[in-house]
Each structure stands twice: as C-alpha cells, then as structure tokens.
Amino acid sequence: MSSQIPTQPDHACLIVQGPDRPGLVAAITKLIERGSGNIVSLDQFSSDPSGGDFFQRVVFHRPELAAAKLDIEADLERTLTPLGMTWTLRDMGTPKRMAILASQSDHCLLDLLWRYRRGELPVSIPMVVSNHTTSAEDVRALGVPFFHVPSQAGPDKSASEAEILSLLRGNVDFVVLARYMQVLSNDFLEKVGVPVINIHHSFLPAFIGANPYKKAKERGVKLIGATSHYVTEDLDEGPIIEQDVARVTHADSAADLRRHGADVERAVLSRAVLWHAQDRVIRHGNHTIVFA
Structure with a gap:
C-alpha cells in the first residue's frame, strides 16, 4: 500500500x-x-x-x-x-493517474512502484499491465492491480492492444512504458488519448535492435546512457524529457554494462515521470521545455 x-x-x-x-x-x-x-x-x-x-x-x-x-x-x-x-x-490537490506497461525486465517497474510506495511520486497507479506474469506477485503485494495481457505472435497486435485500451480508457492520465518490449501501433497511440512516456536504453539514436549492450561492448564504448521520451508515431524519435549517462571502461563486461545501464534507466525514467506528473514538461513540436 x-x-x-x-x-x-x-x-x-x-x-x-x-x-x-x-x-x-x-x-x-x-x-x-x-x-x-x-x-x-x-x-x-x-x-x-x-x-x-x-x-x-x-x-x-x-x-x-x-x-x-x-x-x-x-x-x-x-x-x-x-x-x-x-x-x-x-x-494539484488531485494526483495524476499513471498506468504502467511492462514486460519481463522489471527494474524500471519496481523502481517506480518503490518510489510510489514511499510517497515520492504525486501519482496514483490504477494498474500495471504486462505481457508476462513474472512481476504479478510483486505488483499485487503493493496493492496495485495487475493485468496480464499476452502479446500476439506476429506483426498484428490489434487484439492485445484492444484489450489494453479497454483497461486504460477513461482510467488514466498518462501511461509509462517501463521497458515494455512491444512496439505500440499508431492506432493505439491515437486511441489511448493520453501522453505515453518511454525509457530507451541509450542516448538516441544508438545501438538499435537486439542485444544493445553486447553491441556497445563490441564497439568499446566509454559512456552508456538512457533516454526518456514521449512516444509518437516515429519510433524512438518523440520529444525527449530527460537523458543521463554513466562512464564505463574497457574492463566492464556486457553484464556490467547492462547493470550500469539499468541504474541509469531507473534514474532517468523516475525523473521524467516526476516532472511530467508535476506539469514541469511543456511539449513544443518535437522537443520539450523542462522546468526541472
């Protein structure tokens, strides 16, 4: 609770x-x-x-x-x-209602729930929706409703998106993708009717596709980062809310990079959520003014 x-x-x-x-x-x-x-x-x-x-x-x-x-x-x-x-x-006496969409990777989801439990985010969380059940027990232990909506195989996600929309519609003021590993269709973004915030595992654009930390290791990167942005029809190109980096060295393994990256993702997403919930972010075209 x-x-x-x-x-x-x-x-x-x-x-x-x-x-x-x-x-x-x-x-x-x-x-x-x-x-x-x-x-x-x-x-x-x-x-x-x-x-x-x-x-x-x-x-x-x-x-x-x-x-x-x-x-x-x-x-x-x-x-x-x-x-x-x-x-x-x-x-400001009424908190914004924030729904969270998540998949198997739970570090961003659990960080947001932890901050919510501590009273650090001026939001209510009417639901968490996931295409996996791995985090169901952790979510429900905090008194937050958990809904499992499996993703469809293949490119057509219309049925699962329709089920998610039926849960969200009229019940939320914004949606957070806490490492939700599904691409939302343009139709979904149009129908959801509220801002959608995403967390990306790098400064955009960089190392797209599968195994981003393996690719980063192969390139010998010295900085890894994360970007939180609003979701638009153009994949990973929406207005950026917050970014941050962590310095790494040649001695870090891909697992080390993944761990450092998860830390940055948690921090960046939590700041973006807080600022959005406090109306500190003004969207203007494809960029933002952030009074942080």
Missing part, C-alpha cells in the same frame, strides 16, 4: 505557451492576483524576445480553489486566448 501521495491541496499549476510579446508576465500575474491567488513559484522561458515563443509554469495557492477554478479559467480565456496563448490549469 502506498504512503500518502504528495499532493498540494488548494494549489494550482498554470501552464502558458504562445507567441512572446511585452507584458505577458504582468498580465498573468495580475490575473492570478485578481483571482485571490498567491504565487508560490514561477518559471519562464522565451526562445527569442523578438518574435519568439514564450513558455511559463506558475504554481499558486488559492484558498478554496475548487470553488474558484471555473472563474479563474474564465478569466484566463478572456485574457490569454485573444493574445494567441494556449493554457492549462490543473488542481
């Missing part, structure tokens, strides 16, 4: 993006003040102050936020939409 989820009652997170222009920061802060909010943190970035793109994340406290949220959203619509800005406002 998870410890208390680290939510922030009566706190809202406002994400704003659009064409940069003078006065945006003032307009947004005045809007929050009009709504009786008190700004707790504010991060912003402009790609170019002359005609560039503006991105901002604001966390503010507002007593009885739930009752005031509709009025604040109406003010946002009146103020920001005419300026060409897009925005989202989320009540």
Whole structure:
C-alpha cells in the first residue's frame, strides 16, 4: 500500500505557451492576483524576445480553489486566448493517474512502484499491465492491480492492444512504458488519448535492435546512457524529457554494462515521470521545455 501521495491541496499549476510579446508576465500575474491567488513559484522561458515563443509554469495557492477554478479559467480565456496563448490549469490537490506497461525486465517497474510506495511520486497507479506474469506477485503485494495481457505472435497486435485500451480508457492520465518490449501501433497511440512516456536504453539514436549492450561492448564504448521520451508515431524519435549517462571502461563486461545501464534507466525514467506528473514538461513540436 502506498504512503500518502504528495499532493498540494488548494494549489494550482498554470501552464502558458504562445507567441512572446511585452507584458505577458504582468498580465498573468495580475490575473492570478485578481483571482485571490498567491504565487508560490514561477518559471519562464522565451526562445527569442523578438518574435519568439514564450513558455511559463506558475504554481499558486488559492484558498478554496475548487470553488474558484471555473472563474479563474474564465478569466484566463478572456485574457490569454485573444493574445494567441494556449493554457492549462490543473488542481494539484488531485494526483495524476499513471498506468504502467511492462514486460519481463522489471527494474524500471519496481523502481517506480518503490518510489510510489514511499510517497515520492504525486501519482496514483490504477494498474500495471504486462505481457508476462513474472512481476504479478510483486505488483499485487503493493496493492496495485495487475493485468496480464499476452502479446500476439506476429506483426498484428490489434487484439492485445484492444484489450489494453479497454483497461486504460477513461482510467488514466498518462501511461509509462517501463521497458515494455512491444512496439505500440499508431492506432493505439491515437486511441489511448493520453501522453505515453518511454525509457530507451541509450542516448538516441544508438545501438538499435537486439542485444544493445553486447553491441556497445563490441564497439568499446566509454559512456552508456538512457533516454526518456514521449512516444509518437516515429519510433524512438518523440520529444525527449530527460537523458543521463554513466562512464564505463574497457574492463566492464556486457553484464556490467547492462547493470550500469539499468541504474541509469531507473534514474532517468523516475525523473521524467516526476516532472511530467508535476506539469514541469511543456511539449513544443518535437522537443520539450523542462522546468526541472
């Protein structure tokens, strides 16, 4: 069973993006003040102050936020939409619902469940779905529902994907692929309707296909890494959220590289999940702005 989820009652997170222009920061802060909010943190970035793109994340406290949220959203619509800005406002007192898809390799899955149990991730986990049963006992021991959906042999995965979609639809806010060793179809990505986050075993692109650590050993690499990114129709080419590396030497075996790589994968994926759950990641085209 998870410890208390680290939510922030009566706190809202406002994400704003659009064409940069003078006065945006003032307009947004005045809007929050009009709504009786008190700004707790504010991060912003402009790609170019002359005609560039503006991105901002604001966390503010507002007593009885739930009752005031509709009025604040109406003010946002009146103020920001005419300026060409897009925005989202989320009540941080409600954790995002995160589903995990996994296969036999369980290091990323168990790390996320461990952090969830310790109350380090502001999420709820309504389910873990796997095409193998090897992690079922560990998942259920933490009070998380486990569903086994075997993968179909051959290229047509439509039946298993349909079963997974029936579990996810309406029950989750985002999905994490914790070394889920199946390629999701474009049809699945379109129908799931929520962001999907993946962890890849290297800096992208590198050493694709089977036995990546064996290939890395054969090439005599000195750095190994991991990349967490959003999943898109283009395999392993979605917007990158986080990356990291570990230094290795000629003395490391392929098993050593695999072990070091698993450590990096766990750390990179957990940071990506945390930042996404906290609305610190803004997608812009095929890249991201991360207010970490």
